[in-house]
Amino acid sequence: MKKIFFFLTVLLVAAACSKSGNNIDVKRGISITDGRMLPAGKGMNSGAFLKIKNNGNEADTLLGAEFTDAYSVQIHKSFLLEDGRRGMEEIKKLPIPPGETVELKPMSYHIMLIRLKENAVSGEEKELTLVFGKAGKIKTRVSVD
Amino acid sequence: MKLKALAITAIIFAASACIREFPIDDDWSNTKFELLNQDSSLVIFPQILEGKIGVVGYIYTNCPDICPLTTNNMARIEAKLKEKGIDNVQFVTISFDPEFDTPSVLKKYAEVRRLDLSNWTFLTGEREEIKRLLKTAGVVAAVSDSTTFDNKQKINYYLHTDRISLFDKNYHLRKNYYGSTIIIDEIISDIERISEE
Numbered sequence: 001m002k003k004i005f006f007f008l009t010v011l012l013v014a015a016a017c018s019k020s021g022n023n024i025d026v027k028r029g030i031s032i033t034d035g036r037m038l039p040a041g042k043g044m045n046s047g048a049f050l051k052i053k054n055n056g057n058e059a060d061t062l063l064g065a066e067f068t069d070a071y072s073v074q075i076h077k078s079f080l081l082e083d084g085r086r087g088m089e090e091i092k093k094l095p096i097p098p099g100e101t102v103e104l105k106p107m108s109y110h111i112m113l114i115r116l117k118e119n120a121v122s123g124e125e126k127e128l129t130l131v132f133g134k135a136g137k138i139k140t141r142v143s144v145d
Numbered sequence: 146m147k148l149k150a151l152a153i154t155a156i157i158f159a160a161s162a163c164i165r166e167f168p169i170d171d172d173w174s175n176t177k178f179e180l181l182n183q184d185s186s187l188v189i190f191p192q193i194l195e196g197k198i199g200v201v202g203y204i205y206t207n208c209p210d211i212c213p214l215t216t217n218n219m220a221r222i223e224a225k226l227k228e229k230g231i232d233n234v235q236f237v238t239i240s241f242d243p244e245f246d247t248p249s250v251l252k253k254y255a256e257v258r259r260l261d262l263s264n265w266t267f268l269t270g271e272r273e274e275i276k277r278l279l280k281t282a283g284v285v286a287a288v289s290d291s292t293t294f295d296n297k298q299k300i301n302y303y304l305h306t307d308r309i310s311l312f313d314k315n316y317h318l319r320k321n322y323y324g325s326t327i328i329i330d331e332i333i334s335d336i337e338r339i340s341e342e
Contacts, residue, residue: 039258042253
């Protein structure tokens with residue numbers, strides 16, 4: 001009986017610790033889900049998208065991100081002009097209000113992964129680290145579309 | 146009473162004629178642009194359509210959202226047409242960042258997305274030829290920002306038109322759509338209509 005209980009406990013802990021492409025990465029009230037990025041060849045840019053939920057009572061701020069397979073990483077915001085042209089610009093920080101979810105998605109806020117050092121091919125998974133003002137660094141997995 | 150009935154009939158007839166009509170937006174049959182495809186082979190656009198219906202998208206490969214969405218939508222259109230057994234459509238993607246988007250870059254762009262290139266060509270070319278083509282197409286693309294690296298290499302970010310265009314078998318432009326938000330069923334329906342012409 002004790003053996004079965006021990007075995008079940010080990011299984012439960014293993015399941016809780018296991019990671020998948022869209023698992024929830026949580027730290028200090030910030031949870032990251034639905035991470036994905038665009039396929040791109042070595043030397044090209046890619047974009048990363050995800051959801052950031054602030055489960056805490058205090059505001060936090062996304063200050064940037066780290067991605068070992070890119071020469072630099074920036075937070076960008078896409079915009080639409082009245083004449084139908086679309087563009088984007090870098091922003092230095094993205095507020096994450098308490099109790100809210102901020103979604104980084106196409107044609108809105110996104111993470112620009114600039115000049116990839118390796119191919120990012122459809123079906124792969126990569127590691128992305130988000131840097132917050134209060135929560136600090138949170139690692140997450142992003143699946144390549 | 147008879148006059149009223151006649152008038153109503155005439156209105157219905159005229160309305161249905163308008164619904165059936167699918168006007169030509171522009172005639173490209175006398176235009177010629179010398180470009181390179183993803184294999185660095187010389188291609189003449191729009192003649193590469195060779196009597197097929199053309200679905201043409203405009204992108205640059207360093208674009209993080211609009212252009213990948215446009216490309217993905219073209220892939221979805223391609224898949225839907227295959228499902229329906231419609232095989233008289235040629236897909237063309239034209240880059241407006243020819244300095245960065247060389248043939249090998251375009252080839253890699255398609256490869257990492259695992260695109261089916263059996264009836265899809267990616268095109269680039271000399272800057273002046275691309276400018277000339279964009280002007281004819283009414284597509285605007287201007288550098289709005291850039292990132293310069295230590296080795297002086299520069300990546301440009303563009304302010305640009307969001308566009309997929311539909312051509313018929315006679316090199317006539319029939320319709321423009323927003324590439325990133327195109328309604329797949331709408332363009333499929335339009336392709337079926339001009340297939341019957």
